Amino acid sequence: MASLRRSILILYGSETGNSQDIAEELGSLCQRLYFKSHVEELDAADLNSLLQHQLIIFVISTTGQGDMPHNSLLFWRKLLRKKLPPGCLSQVQYTCFGLGDSTYLKFNWAARKLIRRLEQLGANTFFDSFEADERFDDGIEGAFSSWAGKLYDHLLEEYPPPAGRIPISDDSILPPRWSLSPALSRSSTDSPKIISHSDIDVPPPGPLPIPDGWEATLAESKRMTPLSHWQDVRLLGFDVPSRAAGQKLACNPGDCLTIYPKNFPEDVQKLITLMSWESVADQQIDLSACPSLPRNLHASQPCTIRQLLLENIDFNSIPRRSFFKSMSYFATDPNHKERLLEFTKTEFLDEYFDYATRSRRTILEVLDEFTSVKIPPERLLDVFPLIRGRDFSIANGGALLAHPTGDENIIRVELLVALVRYRTILRKPRQGLCSRYLTSLPINASLRVGYKQVLTPIHGARNAQRPLVAMATGTGLAPVRCLIHERLTHPNPGPMLLFFGNRNRSKDFFFEKEWDNLSKDGGGDENATLTVFTAFSRDQPDKVYVQNILRREAETVNGLIPRNAIFSICGGSTKMADACKETVFDSFRRSGEEPDREKQLESLTWWQEIW
Incomplete structure (x- = not known):
């Protein structure tokens, strides 16, 4: 057991990214107590890996009709194998944080199923598990903050740091999980790869390198509401050709097409200016020089920081409290630092909701307000969230999947999409990143999309x-x-x-x-x-x-x-x-x-x- 000392494995099952964000925050919490923490999605783990760590923390969302998230299905199948003896996980000490929505009949079923199976295999809890509810007054964020605080106290008491050490203070920044330093040190100044600017502010064309993605072409964008109506709802038609060897996209009711949006050059340039990254923004960098990269980073190689900002970094999302924490380390104005830290504290949760969540303030707008914050470019992947794909339910089915021209090698997939645009207390109208991206796409634009099968089918x-x-x-x-x-x-x-x-x-x-x-x-x-x-x-x-x-x-x-x-x-x-x-x-x-x-x-x- 000596080799397991102070080693924590944090595994997440996430559909929209919330569980992943929480898992990464828990990783930082454990680091401050001198645990060697490993954060991975559930499908990246096998049962033997559970035995290689002193403690295990599961963070899992329930999706669909009480289903496990897509990135946990492989692990779940391994856990359900009938040949596993009842006590094979008796050495495992775990806790679980479940994310759910009580409007669904099968509330937090993924966490409950996981815990039940772990118990059947002999695993034991080292700390009480928790079921968070989107409908809580303080939402998932408030529930997690309270649970994580109690977990921290429990770990500090039951698994104290090595003799003579005190927990790493919140005032001290942790080493980056993912650093661009190796890539920047090998960046090319002789032949920089510069994203050209045009008079039209539109995202760069071309598909992203999405693993297991499908090539698609926007074939139709039909407005479903009158031009005079405040809401623009579109029926979007995507032509998806068969893959090699004749593999077709097999769509069923409840399946989703995943769209990966991009940012706009004007916003990217604003962020580069705010962060004072002009000298490095267009230098060609080789990401392969980095020892590790975020699992869901779909970046071209080689690339530039500008290209990463255009295609991969979600600086138009609403900042989590952990982002305010990261900002505080780089604030040179004491008033800015104090205000940013307030947003991270449980007692100021309402102020965080008012400032960020309810007003739908973006990361870019926050950085524009706290101008003393200058995040180093090598911390780009460590501090900023990645753009995640947006899932849209497929709107056609059966014979409607045939292509209008009768081409058997292409299917037409339709999505019914409301292009999000609304107002909050802020002067500038809010617009969803994916909505803005889809609006900018011309007919015949090429992109690479993801595809998710329904987990609980009701067709057939x-x-x-x-x-x-x-x-x-x-x-x-x-x-x-x-x-x-x-x-x-x-x-x-x-x-x-x-x-x-x-x-x-x-x-x-x-x-x-x-x-x-x-x-x-x-x-x-x-x-x-x-x-x-x-x-x-x-x-x-x-x-x-x-x-x-x-x-x-x-x-x-x-x-x-x-x-x-x-x-x-x-x-x-x-x-x-x-x-x-x-x-x-x-x-x-x-x-x-x-x-x-x-x-x-x-x-x-x-x-x-x-x-």
């Missing part, structure tokens, strides 16, 4: 015969549209009820003619199995929402539950999801007194995608 011939109750608001209609069309490719599909909500029928009723053609009430086939109910909240003095229409149609909905109906709810409102779930469950409970009524609700297929 057998599921198509079950009744479907689909509830969707806004662009949440995308996976529902895909599912409905996929069901129609199978013989004798079961009845389908679509409850769709938005603001105005004249402006926000996506695919209205399509639904009319598919439903009997809309004038379609008299044998149609689709019935559409709408709730346009702003079309009458009293607002009407999806849950109101659900309540009105409760008798019809209740009659489908004993027939093993599938319930699908998709959209951008947790309040809507909660209200719909409460409406369905309460009305079914009140509709009869059969003893198995509660069991029917417990076994209900409730497929939910809320963001």
Whole structure:
């Protein structure tokens, strides 16, 4: 056991990056107590590696319908092997921080499943695990801050630093996890690779080196809302050719296409100026000289700092509290330093939320305000977050995946995307990075996209015969549209009820003619199995929402539950999801007194995608 002393392995399962961010913060916390900490995604670990460390910390999000994140599925399969003896992990001492959303029926199931399996294999906890909830008043951030503080105290008491040492103070900056120093020291000044500037401020063209990515071409960008409408919603069509050996993209309802956005040259130049990086921004650097790099860095080699900023660094994201901590080490103005440190303290959590989260302030805007902060260029990858791909539910399905020209080697994949633009208390309107990037793409632009398969499928011939109750608001209609069309490719599909909500029928009723053609009430086939109910909240003095229409149609909905109906709810409102779930469950409970009524609700297929 001597070789295991002061060694902690921190493993994360992350879909959107939150678990990874938390894992990396825990790595820094452990470093301050002189632990040798290793931070890795779950799929990078095997069971033997669990036995090579004194302590293990798991950080895992629940995705989809109680599923493990995609980057933990390989590890999970290893953990489930039947030939593993019950006590094979008896030496493992662990704790787990779970991230979940209580609006989902299977809240924090990934963490619960992981803990249950670890216990079956003999592992023991060294500190109480915790289930965080997006719906907490202080969100995941506040829950983690409190739990991490208690973990720090426990480690300090039970696993004190080596004799004569005190914990590394928060006032002292830790060595970088990833440093560009080796690459900068070997940078080329003779033939710098300079990203050319044009009069048009658009991201650089061309695909990124995304592992296992698919080549795609933007073939269509159709506006789905009137030009006079405040919201620009687009139906984007991407042509995706087959890979070598005829491998086609096989899309199903619930699958996602991942778009990797880029930054704009004007913003990049502003950051370079703020950080005083002009002398090194366009020098060619060789990243292979660095001993280690972030796992999700998809950078061309060789490259420049400017190119990394354009294609890889997410300086337009909302800063985490850990970023303010990093900024404080490089602030030369005492007032700036004091203010930055306040944002990192638990007692000032509300001020952090007001300043950063609620106002949606970006890292670039924060750096523009705290001008005494000059982050060294070699710390670029260590301090700044990376741009992560944005997942969009595929909006078509079944035969619709065929290319319009009939080319069997190309499929047309459609995404229903709301181009995010809104206002907060700040003067400048907010605009999502990916929305701005997609807006800038010309037709025929080439890019490389990722692809994620649905983890809990509700499609296929057998599921198509079950009744479907689909509830969707806004662009949440995308996976529902895909599912409905996929069901129609199978013989004798079961009845389908679509409850769709938005603001105005004249402006926000996506695919209205399509639904009319598919439903009997809309004038379609008299044998149609689709019935559409709408709730346009702003079309009458009293607002009407999806849950109101659900309540009105409760008798019809209740009659489908004993027939093993599938319930699908998709959209951008947790309040809507909660209200719909409460409406369905309460009305079914009140509709009869059969003893198995509660069991029917417990076994209900409730497929939910809320963001």
